Amino acid sequence: MxxxxxxxxxxxxxxxxxxxxxxxxxxxxxxxVKGFGRQRGxxxxxxxxxxxxxxxxxxxxxxxxxxxxxxxxxxAIIGAAKTGKVGDGKIxxxxxxxxxxxxxxxxxxxxx
Amino acid sequence: MKKNLSxxxxxxxxxxxxxxxxxxxxxxxxxxxxxxxxxxxLMTLPGLALFxxxxxxxxxxxxxxxQCFALCCVISLxxxxxxxxxxxxxxxxxxxxxxxxxxxxxxVDSVSGAIPETVFAMFQLTFAIITPALIIGGFAExxxxxxxxxxxxxxxxxxxxxVAHWVWASDGWLFARGFRDFAGGAVVxxxxxxxxxxxxxxxxxxxxxxxxxxxxxxxTMTVIGASLLWVGWFGFNAGSALAANxxxxxxxxxxxxxAAAGATAWMTIEWLKFGKPSVLGIVTGMVxxxxxxxxxxxxxxxxxxxxxxxxxxxxxxxxxQFIKRKLKIDDSLDVFPVHGVGGFTGLLLTAVFSATQFDGxxxxxxxxxxxxxxxxxxxxxxxxxxxxxxxxxxxxxxxVVTALRVSPEQENEGLDLVLHGESGxxx
Numbered sequence: 117m118x119x120x121x122x123x124x125x126x127x128x129x130x131x132x133x134x135x136x137x138x139x140x141x142x143x144x145x146x147x148x149v150k151g152f153g154r155q156r157g158x159x160x161x162x163x164x165x166x167x168x169x170x171x172x173x174x175x176x177x178x179x180x181x182x183x184x185x186x187x188x189x190x191x192a193i194i195g196a197a198k199t200g201k202v203g204d205g206k207i208x209x210x211x212x213x214x215x216x217x218x219x220x221x222x223x224x225x226x227x228x
Numbered sequence: 229m230k231k232n233l234s235x236x237x238x239x240x241x242x243x244x245x246x247x248x249x250x251x252x253x254x255x256x257x258x259x260x261x262x263x264x265x266x267x268x269x270l271m272t273l274p275g276l277a278l279f280x281x282x283x284x285x286x287x288x289x290x291x292x293x294x295q296c297f298a299l300c301c302v303i304s305l306x307x308x309x310x311x312x313x314x315x316x317x318x319x320x321x322x323x324x325x326x327x328x329x330x331x332x333x334x335x336v337d338s339v340s341g342a343i344p345e346t347v348f349a350m351f352q353l354t355f356a357i358i359t360p361a362l363i364i365g366g367f368a369e370x371x372x373x374x375x376x377x378x379x380x381x382x383x384x385x386x387x388x389x390x391v392a393h394w395v396w397a398s399d400g401w402l403f404a405r406g407f408r409d410f411a412g413g414a415v416v417x418x419x420x421x422x423x424x425x426x427x428x429x430x431x432x433x434x435x436x437x438x439x440x441x442x443x444x445x446x447x448t449m450t451v452i453g454a455s456l457l458w459v460g461w462f463g464f465n466a467g468s469a470l471a472a473n474x475x476x477x478x479x480x481x482x483x484x485x486x487a488a489a490g491a492t493a494w495m496t497i498e499w500l501k502f503g504k505p506s507v508l509g510i511v512t513g514m515v516x517x518x519x520x521x522x523x524x525x526x527x528x529x530x531x532x533x534x535x536x537x538x539x540x541x542x543x544x545x546x547x548x549q550f551i552k553r554k555l556k557i558d559d560s561l562d563v564f565p566v567h568g569v570g571g572f573t574g575l576l577l578t579a580v581f582s583a584t585q586f587d588g589x590x591x592x593x594x595x596x597x598x599x600x601x602x603x604x605x606x607x608x609x610x611x612x613x614x615x616x617x618x619x620x621x622x623x624x625x626x627x628v629v630t631a632l633r634v635s636p637e638q639e640n641e642g643l644d645l646v647l648h649g650e651s652g653x654x655x
Contacts, residue, residue, distance in 0.1 A: 160443060161498075161502055161504070161506060162443050162444055162506070162508055163508060163509065163512060163548055163552075163562060164498075164502070164545075164548065164549050164552075164553060165438075165443075165552065165553070167441040167443045168441070169441075
């Protein structure tokens with residue numbers, strides 16, 4: 117089992133969600149986050165006063181998947197979130213030691 | 229000016245029973261002044277409150293709304309106890325007397341010009357409210373509520389009431405010299421601007437200014453407030469005709485043009501200088517245009533208003549850059565460069581664009597542009613100096629009685645929580 121954490125542009129979220137549903141992902145967790153990578157921030161100007169905004173708004177999508185689904189999920193996220201411009205985001209894949217479904221107590225692939 | 233004439237007529241009529249006919253209440257004028265009074269109150273609540281509220285950071289939004297609201301309430305009480313009497317009661321050239329203490333003599337059938345005196349007193353009250361409310365922009369985000377309140381009350385008594393009397397009362401010394409300030413270029417805008425600048429210097433910069441970013445937390449709120457100010461300003465300027473007549477109509481027309489021209493000018497400069505026309509820029513230019521047309525609004529024509537508005541947008545823009553970026557004075561919401569500089573400029577331009585050859589409604593009989601300019605300069609400078617010195621002294625006194633400023637830790641936490649025990653948003 118893997119935990120896939122994708123940080124994407126906020127306006128791509130709906131497409132990512134639909135693409136994940138199409139490959140069979142049944143649940144996800146979404147968080148509004150701020151950060152920067154190579155895109156850096158931008159500057160804002162108020163009455164001539166310049167402010168550098170370092171942290172840009174992004175959306176973090178977390179999906180737990182079975183090993184056989186990992187490649188397709190990653191392809192789906194890239195396909196949906198890619199605009200080709202700097203700032204499209206990142207995908208992190210981590211090993212998942214265990215998953216429990218709280219209601220039934222199921223574990224492992226059954227719980228995903 | 230018209231309000232002075234009406235006051236004179238009322239005075240003359242009071243002295244000579246034969247002139248009692250001049251005291252007839254005009255229902256049209258009364259209706260317009262009732263409306264104007266509501267419009268000018270709308271400028272402070274919620275207009276200015278939202279305009280300023282959006283400009284501060286999230287943690288201080290309530291403090292600004294609270295200051296505007298509390299000033300409205302406290303000043304209203306002061307006004308009925310002695311404020312109206314000091315500003316508009318019979319006195320000498322410098323200050324009104326105590327004849328109208330507790331609104332004595334202001335009865336249901338008292339007349340001021342063509343309107344009931346109750347309406348005149350209410351209309352003028354709304355001006356006395358907005359002027360100290362404008363000042364709070366100079367020391368926003370760091371001043372204690374108690375200090376702000378005590379300062380505002382003393383400032384009202386020592387600066388606002390006398391200056392309003394000099395300029396607008398029939399026995400005021402500036403009025404007697406033919407000083408032209410139709411709706412408050414000196415009384416409201418120079419006064420508020422200079423006081424804000426002095427207060428910013430005395431209370432000192434916000435912690436972190438100018439290195440730390442302090443962007444507006446809600447420009448949308450600021451735009452809503454600014455738009456309410458524009459509408460309310462029709463009552464401010466066209467109401468200052470104190471009648472529903474041609475002068476009021478012309479005042480409304482030039483007020484609107486001044487706002488539009490100021491906004492367009494500011495937007496254009498930003499567009500050329502920074503590459504993008506900003507929303508905050510266009511609304512700030514609008515306020516600059518309105519503040520600048522204010523003293524001129526009963527005296528100039530539409531073409532004069534176009535020029536006054538454009539000049540306002542340009543001068544106030546560069547004044548803002550100069551005060552904040554060059555001098556690094558934290559007049560936090562730019563009260564001095566927009567209102568002070570705008571009001572001063574408007575007072576001077578009134579002399580020029582009153583003249584019939586510049587599309588104006590005419591200078592007083594036998595007075596040249598140069599002579600009027602001299603009177604305008606005198607009035608503007610004396611107002612600025614009196615206000616500046618008095619503001620400094622008042623702040624020093626207040627600071628002895630109660631601290632003006634919150635501690636750096638409290639400033640960091642935000643005035644909303646520290647002073648009012650509330651948060652503006654729970655999202």
